[in-house]
Amino acid sequence: MSVHSPSEAQETARRLYDMAGILLPAAIRAAATLCVADRIAEGTTSAADLAVRVRADPDGLTLLLRYLASAGLFHRSDHDRYTLTALGDALRSDSPVSVRALLDSDGVLGRSDLGTVNVLHTVRTGRACHESVFGTDFWSDVQHDPAYAASFDTFLGNGVGWDAGIVIDSYPWDTVGHVTDVGGGGGSLLIELLHAHPHLRGRVVDLPNSVDLARARLVRAGLDGRGEAVVGSFFDRVPGGSDVYLLSAVLADWTDERAVRILRTVAGAAGPKARVLLAEVTMPRSGADSHDTASTANDLYVAATVTVPARTDRQLIAIAEAAGLRLSRRGPGSAVRSLLEFTVAR
Ligand SMILES: C[S@@+](CC[C@H](N)C(=O)[O-])C[C@H]1O[C@@H](n2cnc3c(N)ncnc32)[C@H](O)[C@@H]1O
Structure with missing residues (x-):
């Protein structure tokens, strides 16, 4: 000193x-x-x-x-x-x-930022802050706010991220007639899928604000004849009848226990014939060698705002198995995106 x-x-x-x-x-x-x-x-x-x-x-x-x-x-x-x-x-x-x-404190990012005021919670418990500050999980919280849908629209834009091209291009969609995108948000991924695979039909299942957005986007994309958006909570019930139930970047927001509950609901909808496709994201850490403020801040921010920023394939498979699913296809994946297909275990 x-x-x-x-x-x-x-x-x-x-x-x-x-x-x-x-x-x-x-x-x-x-x-x-x-x-x-x-x-x-x-x-x-x-x-x-x-x-x-x-x-x-x-x-x-x-x-x-x-x-x-x-x-x-x-x-x-x-x-x-x-x-x-x-x-x-x-x-x-x-x-x-x-x-x-x-x-904007009523918007997706602003609200998430506000939660980091209690980063102490993350440091003490290893858990994300949002619930400790607002008393409810991030998604339930923002769904109650009318400004949320507009801010969701602004931030998600029309694009898909996190190497989502793998989901669109590297899965055998020619073997699929109908896909349900569970927690499909504003419909960006479903729209890309329907554009890329003209035979495919699909639906987004999400909470009300996201569904409103997805419906409007499907209409704007001229895809409302092949795609729909329906309100539903993946903790309660997801409609049946699809060949594939896709979950893209959904489980990272939930603890293992809640992730198992989500997958149980989805397995119930899938039944013995349909497949469950996990396209989870892994948010990489910059690692121990990083010393600059931007990357160390980003690591702490992700830990404070995302419930489980990184799960290995092995952890995802264990959660799926606890929900009664069995691995039926693996990959391809990338550094930030895995692709794991399951069927309901008999
Ligand atoms: C991180 S976003 C992922 C969105 C999209 N799948 C993607 O790949 O960009 C998580 C999504 O889960 C939705 N969600 C949160 N709780 C939900 C619930 N109980 N039932 C259905 N969807 C829910 C959110 O509204 C949000 O659209």
């Missing part, structure tokens, strides 16, 4: 204290959630008028605006009137470099 003068030591301690501050991030996120920058850009500049437009307490909003002006997001003029600085401009929804939706 190097020797510091008392004033240097004090300065260092202050720097550390500032680093640990949570008010500024929380205040920026409050402004993002309330769309304050959008209203300012539209010409509402006084704190009192802004409070009316964003439905906030006038005094509370005034304090927020003054604080964020001091932090460089707004220019503040006399009588608490505000305009956007270059920094604040990035909080406009329609800025080409907008970060508003990312920071």
Whole structure:
């Protein structure tokens, strides 16, 4: 340890204290959630008028605006009137470099970020934070929020990730007539599958907000004749009648016990004839050699937000077997995606 003068030591301690501050991030996120920058850009500049437009307490909003002006997001003029600085401009929804939706506390990522305030929970227990902060699991929580569907749309876009090409191209879909994408979200993967395999029909089963989104997307893609989206919880019941029940990037959000429950429900829908296709993702860690802030932060963030970020094939097979399934086909996989097919054990 190097020797510091008392004033240097004090300065260092202050720097550390500032680093640990949570008010500024929380205040920026409050402004993002309330769309304050959008209203300012539209010409509402006084704190009192802004409070009316964003439905906030006038005094509370005034304090927020003054604080964020001091932090460089707004220019503040006399009588608490505000305009956007270059920094604040990035909080406009329609800025080409907008970060508003990312920071929206009612949105998918913003909500997930808020859970990390209790990263102590992850450190103590090894478990993700969300339930410890909000009292309910991430997906049930966000499903109750009407802003969620829109934010889901923004973040998932129309694409599929995590080497999903393996699922689309490397499985013998020519042997499948109908697929159910269980927890299929906004329908992106089903849409890609239906485009790639014109004989295929399918359905998404998910919670209501995701289903609304998937329905709208199927219509936009001109695939509503071959694809549908139905509301259902994989803890209760999944409709029967498909040849394949696909679960893509679903089990990572659940403990082993709940993952077994999900697969039991799916096995019940599959019956003796259908196949259950697990296309799970593994979120890789940057590893012990990594020292930079971005990758070490990412490792901690994933641990704090995803229930089981990485399961080996062996662990997935054990969970499936506990749910009464038997491995019938394996792979191909990639570094981040596995492909395991099961049938109901007799
Ligand atoms: C990580 S996303 C995966 C989405 C999609 N399968 C993919 O590969 O991108 C998990 C999905 O599970 C859905 N989900 C969560 N709880 C559910 C439940 N109880 N029943 C059905 N779907 C659920 C979520 O709404 C979300 O769409």
